[in-house]
Amino acid sequence: MTALTLTNVHKSFGTVDVLKDINIDVEEGEFVVFVGPSGCGKSTLLRTIAGLDDVTSGEVRIGDTKVNQTPPSKRGIAMVFQSYALYPHLNVRNNMTLALKQARESKQVIEQRLAEASRMLSLEDYLDRYPSELSGGQRQRVAIGRAIVRHPKLFLFDEPLSNLDAALRMNTRLEIANLHQTLGATMIYVTHDQTEAMTLADKIVVLRDGRVEQVGSPMELYNNPANQFVAGFLGSPAMNFLPAKLLQDGDRNTLGVRPEDLFFDNDGPLEITTQHVEHLGGDTNVIATCQGHPITLRLFGQQTVTVGATRRVGILPGRSYFFDTDGIRIN
Amino acid sequence: MNSARSNPINAALMHGALILYTLIALFPVFVILINSFKSRKKIFREPLALPDAESFSLVGYQTVMKQGDFFLYFQNSFIVTVGSLTLILLLGAMAAFALSEYRFRGNMLMGLYLALGIMIPIRIGTVAILEMMVATGLVNTLWALILVYTAQGLPLAVFILSEFMRQVSDDLKNAGRIDGLSEYAIFFKLVLPLVRPAMATVAVFNMIPIWNDLWFPLILAPAEETKTLTLGSQVFIGQFVTDWNAVLSALSMAILPVLILYVIFSRQLIRGITSGAVK
Numbered sequence: 190m191t192a193l194t195l196t197n198v199h200k201s202f203g204t205v206d207v208l209k210d211i212n213i214d215v216e217e218g219e220f221v222v223f224v225g226p227s228g229c230g231k232s233t234l235l236r237t238i239a240g241l242d243d244v245t246s247g248e249v250r251i252g253d254t255k256v257n258q259t260p261p262s263k264r265g266i267a268m269v270f271q272s273y274a275l276y277p278h279l280n281v282r283n284n285m286t287l288a289l290k291q292a293r294e295s296k297q298v299i300e301q302r303l304a305e306a307s308r309m310l311s312l313e314d315y316l317d318r319y320p321s322e323l324s325g326g327q328r329q330r331v332a333i334g335r336a337i338v339r340h341p342k343l344f345l346f347d348e349p350l351s352n353l354d355a356a357l358r359m360n361t362r363l364e365i366a367n368l369h370q371t372l373g374a375t376m377i378y379v380t381h382d383q384t385e386a387m388t389l390a391d392k393i394v395v396l397r398d399g400r401v402e403q404v405g406s407p408m409e410l411y412n413n414p415a416n417q418f419v420a421g422f423l424g425s426p427a428m429n430f431l432p433a434k435l436l437q438d439g440d441r442n443t444l445g446v447r448p449e450d451l452f453f454d455n456d457g458p459l460e461i462t463t464q465h466v467e468h469l470g471g472d473t474n475v476i477a478t479c480q481g482h483p484i485t486l487r488l489f490g491q492q493t494v495t496v497g498a499t500r501r502v503g504i505l506p507g508r509s510y511f512f513d514t515d516g517i518r519i520n
Numbered sequence: 521m522n523s524a525r526s527n528p529i530n531a532a533l534m535h536g537a538l539i540l541y542t543l544i545a546l547f548p549v550f551v552i553l554i555n556s557f558k559s560r561k562k563i564f565r566e567p568l569a570l571p572d573a574e575s576f577s578l579v580g581y582q583t584v585m586k587q588g589d590f591f592l593y594f595q596n597s598f599i600v601t602v603g604s605l606t607l608i609l610l611l612g613a614m615a616a617f618a619l620s621e622y623r624f625r626g627n628m629l630m631g632l633y634l635a636l637g638i639m640i641p642i643r644i645g646t647v648a649i650l651e652m653m654v655a656t657g658l659v660n661t662l663w664a665l666i667l668v669y670t671a672q673g674l675p676l677a678v679f680i681l682s683e684f685m686r687q688v689s690d691d692l693k694n695a696g697r698i699d700g701l702s703e704y705a706i707f708f709k710l711v712l713p714l715v716r717p718a719m720a721t722v723a724v725f726n727m728i729p730i731w732n733d734l735w736f737p738l739i740l741a742p743a744e745e746t747k748t749l750t751l752g753s754q755v756f757i758g759q760f761v762t763d764w765n766a767v768l769s770a771l772s773m774a775i776l777p778v779l780i781l782y783v784i785f786s787r788q789l790i791r792g793i794t795s796g797a798v799k
Contacts, residue, residue: 236694239694239698241694241697241698260697261694261697261698262697262698262699262700262701263700266698267698268694268695268698270691270694270695271691272689272691272692273691274689274691274692274694274695275695276692276695276696276710277713277714278713287699287701288698288699288700291699291700291701292700335695335699
């Protein structure tokens, strides 16, 4: 069953069009990630789903119901904010149960849901603390707990990990993935971090300038990008883009190669000058120039590479992508 | 303070300046207080001497208690001050919330219009106000004073509070909306507790001028049963004879309530509860 349907959604603030003709279907139980650079409209899109912003035209359906005119609290959604947005004057218990109290649930239900959520997030020991007495990670867990207790049809996450440090970010990412498995709920997650998108999503929606660039599973998008933007946005280090004329004279298209598909080969078609080597332990990244164009190689394992040397480089067969002058992929 | 950053000479100078200022500010109050306990002769002979066994006298307080209905004046002042402050804070905060939270046509203009009152002294309109009060039959009621002081305090209140409310995180308000809080609940339960220090500032700024005002009570409510403390004290000041004992005693007593209110509000000024709300 479809959990969320967006049909021809437009949103403009005055004369500025923020969202242009968005069409997205989200299936029940799916984990969908909206990803894109800042200012691409992904947060606005999430806010229109939540009902915090109205759409200018188009239709938002949650389940079978059109919700264009429904207030946020009646849409059956829960949202986790980047800044946590915990109520500072309420303790953890009251933060998590406020929505249920507003909905006039019975005491029994409230207690039971609170117990369930706090067990899931190991928050039992913190229920009587105030937000100011919690660490960043704990605050984020409370914010997630506040969403869980409502048993929403749709979870909305607005860059929930941006305020956490790297180690905590990875842990919380795993927790969210686990949560998705345990609850089996439909989740929509907004981020500008392609790693989060790749690791969490069942389906990624890549947005740019208020438009959907491509929709698909992480590997589909990685292996089969529809255009140069999607190709360059997903993957780290990012895909290399070189003029195709380096391979073939007179070709005006752009060649795209992922860093891991390049290897040193004395008969290779490209000649590079190494500039810098990053030893990551598991991988070695070689940053170089190829006739003035920046290029990155990702070599497996620990490799010794001389800086400033000129080497020839080959491309794994079938792993080059070509894009026309408008950035559209050519097969 | 960090000992590496504090310099004893700087600290001494800073504290010296603050102590000096405190002394200057407290001196008149101190003089009023000690002289209110002295006999009339001693007030004029040695105004700075502390009351001793010989000069001690409660005659001023006795006069104040006997003449006029001093407790009624007290009560009037208190009702007017608290009533006006309540209205200023409530209405000012609501207007500020609307201006800072909602996008509507004329938002900017409305904000400017409301702020205009800061620059125009309300006393310019005294005659018109008096005419209005006569027409509505509010002359010689405490309501006349409460309404005028509310009008006088609102512009600054709206201006200060809307600035503070803009700083309250949008995410917090949106979280409230998703949790099913009404706009009123968001205002009273989320936003007001967070701008409490600003509310206290507004309250303190408004309280003292209202308590001390002589102008409007004299014009709008000079009747015996609506006299405020400041106006009531004027009976002791005559064109030819002034009963200084009584004036000083009345003033000493007038300081107390306003001091208590100030202590209540200033505690709020110091308390910051926003920490931990958002990162």
